[in-house]
Amino acid sequence: MGDVEVQMERRHHHWARTASVAAVGILFALAGCTASDRPTGPVTVVDLLHQDWRHVVGVDADGDGLRVAATGRSIVEQDGGGGQSDPPVDLAGAHLVGVRDFTLRASLTDVTGDATLSVLDGPPVIADEFRIEPAGVRLTRRGDDLRITVFDGTREHDPTDPQPVADEDVTLHDPDAALGVRRSGDRLEVTSGGRAVASLPHGDVFGSGELWLGLSSDDGSFRVGSLTASQTGGSLATAGPVAAEAEPSDRGLQALASSGRPGFRIGAAVALGPLASDTEYARAFVGNFGALTPENAIKPQALAPRQGEYTFAEADAILDLATEKGIAVHGHTIAFSEAMPEWMRELPTGSPQQRHDSADALLDYLTAVVTHFRGRLDSLDVVNEPFDVDQGTDLQRNVWYRVFGPTYPTVVSKAVHDADPEVRQFINENGADVPGPRQDALRRLALDTNAQGGHIDGVGLQAHVYDLDTDAVSSEDLTTTLDSFERVGLLVRISENDVTDSAGPEAQAQQYATVLGTCFRSAACVSWTTWGIDDRYDWWTDEDGALQHGHDLLFDDGEPTPAYEAVRAALGG
Numbered sequence: 001m002g003d004v005e006v007q008m009e010r011r012h013h014h015w016a017r018t019a020s021v022a023a024v025g026i027l028f029a030l031a032g033c034t035a036s037d038r039p040t041g042p043v044t045v046v047d048l049l050h051q052d053w054r055h056v057v058g059v060d061a062d063g064d065g066l067r068v069a070a071t072g073r074s075i076v077e078q079d080g081g082g083g084q085s086d087p088p089v090d091l092a093g094a095h096l097v098g099v100r101d102f103t104l105r106a107s108l109t110d111v112t113g114d115a116t117l118s119v120l121d122g123p124p125v126i127a128d129e130f131r132i133e134p135a136g137v138r139l140t141r142r143g144d145d146l147r148i149t150v151f152d153g154t155r156e157h158d159p160t161d162p163q164p165v166a167d168e169d170v171t172l173h174d175p176d177a178a179l180g181v182r183r184s185g186d187r188l189e190v191t192s193g194g195r196a197v198a199s200l201p202h203g204d205v206f207g208s209g210e211l212w213l214g215l216s217s218d219d220g221s222f223r224v225g226s227l228t229a230s231q232t233g234g235s236l237a238t239a240g241p242v243a244a245e246a247e248p249s250d251r252g253l254q255a256l257a258s259s260g261r262p263g264f265r266i267g268a269a270v271a272l273g274p275l276a277s278d279t280e281y282a283r284a285f286v287g288n289f290g291a292l293t294p295e296n297a298i299k300p301q302a303l304a305p306r307q308g309e310y311t312f313a314e315a316d317a318i319l320d321l322a323t324e325k326g327i328a329v330h331g332h333t334i335a336f337s338e339a340m341p342e343w344m345r346e347l348p349t350g351s352p353q354q355r356h357d358s359a360d361a362l363l364d365y366l367t368a369v370v371t372h373f374r375g376r377l378d379s380l381d382v383v384n385e386p387f388d389v390d391q392g393t394d395l396q397r398n399v400w401y402r403v404f405g406p407t408y409p410t411v412v413s414k415a416v417h418d419a420d421p422e423v424r425q426f427i428n429e430n431g432a433d434v435p436g437p438r439q440d441a442l443r444r445l446a447l448d449t450n451a452q453g454g455h456i457d458g459v460g461l462q463a464h465v466y467d468l469d470t471d472a473v474s475s476e477d478l479t480t481t482l483d484s485f486e487r488v489g490l491l492v493r494i495s496e497n498d499v500t501d502s503a504g505p506e507a508q509a510q511q512y513a514t515v516l517g518t519c520f521r522s523a524a525c526v527s528w529t530t531w532g533i534d535d536r537y538d539w540w541t542d543e544d545g546a547l548q549h550g551h552d553l554l555f556d557d558g559e560p561t562p563a564y565e566a567v568r569a570a571l572g573g
Contacts, residue, residue, distance in 0.1 A: 041232055051238060053090060058073075062223055065224050069220075069221040072305040072306045073087070075129060076129070096229055105180045106178060117215060120213070121135040122135070124273065131160075137181055147167070174193055184203060242275075245282075257290070260571060268288075269532055280555075295332075298315050304343075304368075344362070358403045362399070367418075379493070380416065417454075428495050429442050433477075433481065443459070459490060478519070486523065493525070494516070499552055508552075516528050534553060538553055
């Protein structure tokens with residue numbers, strides 16, 4: 001085996017909980033403490049360098065250290081604008097638990113461009129179009145300049161532009177000296193070579209008892225030669241993702257569905273952050289669901305921030321969990337008008353030669369992605385939301401349309417089939433849940449694609465119910481819809497069901513039960529997926545860009561809602 005393989009063999013299996021501690025008889029002086037209030041007891045030192053970093057994008061083993069490279073990863077807004085930075089965090093490896101006052105030290109060398117170490121109180125929350133920054137401190141070294149940025153986890157008015165509570169720059173005497181973060185009560189001290197370079201009154205940003213780490217670069221690379229955490233007294237240790245300990249329940253939603261209709265899948269859209277950090281979320285998901293859709297991890301901007309470079313690490317972590325728990329995976333998505341990296345959005349299409357070259361680029365991306373996941377996906381949205389955003393029936397003029405023309409779904413479907421003949425292919429769309437022109441157009445698009453040599457198995461009906469007055473789906477309309485697709489030989493997934501509670505929890509529960517119950521009774525409807533697990537992660541922005549908290553899902557702050565009980569009843573529970 002080469003160096004990389006040796007390093008991988010030395011690390012723990014990434015979904016197993018670990019405990020890696022070494023006690024030494026050294027007491028670290030903590031800034032601001034007197035002899036009487038200084039913690040006492042043995043010092044625990046944890047080696048974080050040789051934990052599992054395999055599923056952190058941009059981080060690779062480098063001999064006895066780590067090599068970190070820029071990935072260009074960002075989150076674009078729905079219109080393709082913006083580009084909020086999304087620096088990676090080690091979610092599927094190890095994080096620290098039992099944290100009180102601590103000292104973290106890191107050796108960052110061979111820096112080209114910049115090097116960032118993030119020490120966080122919890123994982124970031126990643127929504128479709130923005131990232132909510134957690135509390136923590138970020139150290140960014142560029143030359144002999146060290147930028148120290150502290151966030152307190154406040155929910156920002158505009159999450160795409162998080163404002164730190166402290167932001168200062170210091171000049172380092174020795175840029176290659178080890179950097180440190182030391183927390184003592186309500187104070188933070190940043191050190192270089194063991195000497196304090198900044199002291200800040202923000203130690204209280206660390207209150208969860210856990211630490212999560214990120215290594216990233218905006219425009220260069222660097223090497224991490226050592227990374228340790230220490231604490232006097234207490235029980236500092238490392239732990240793996242909490243989902244590792246969750247188990248399917250014989251009283252969960254999937255168990256009920258399988259009892260009444262074998263093969264029918266109950267699914268949910270999931271994110272790696274809460275699967276790794278939130279025990280209640282992980283138990284609710286693994287206990288109740290037999291299928292998952294990665295919310296954002298398989299969208300183009302997550303998989304290929306730069307042309308020809310692929311960042312599969314986080315998606316692989318989610319799929320590894322699914323394999324271990326016996327959960328089916330629905331991939332989301334290939335051809336889409338949104339969530340594209342800049343290089344893909346701006347592929348030139350002005351001349352035949354440009355369209356030819358851009359076609360090669362898109363098909364290279366498609367083939368690389370589908371081949372990478374071959375055999376691990378049960379189904380895949382090969383085309384997502386093809387029609388215009390105003391609920392019409394015209395195809396969006398996205399880059400796929402501009403390169404391949406109006407028959408691009410056929411090109412995509414054929415290429416997906418060539419890369420993975422076994423994955424079931426779906427076209428996913430909103431606003432087509434009830435009979436009408438948009439539903440007719442979706443059915444026609446699927447049939448025309450197959451008539452031209454495509455391999456579409458069915459359609460995804462999103463069933464987002466944002467307003468019960470305008471979006472509610474009746475059993476009669478959904479039955480008619482499902483019958484119409486069954487008559488032409490197409491399967492149906494209820495693919496992204498969520499329901500507002502604006503009319504009260506009972507109305508919400510009734511709508512959930514109507515959609516799932518109707519789907520469950522139809523042979524054409526093969527699965528039902530809700531777009532999320534717990535309302536604590538249900539965040540969106542209004543027209544002014546202000547952050548809003550929704551209550552649209554089956555769990556709320558770890559507790560089942562009336563909608564959950566209604567869904568159980570719809571499955572015969």
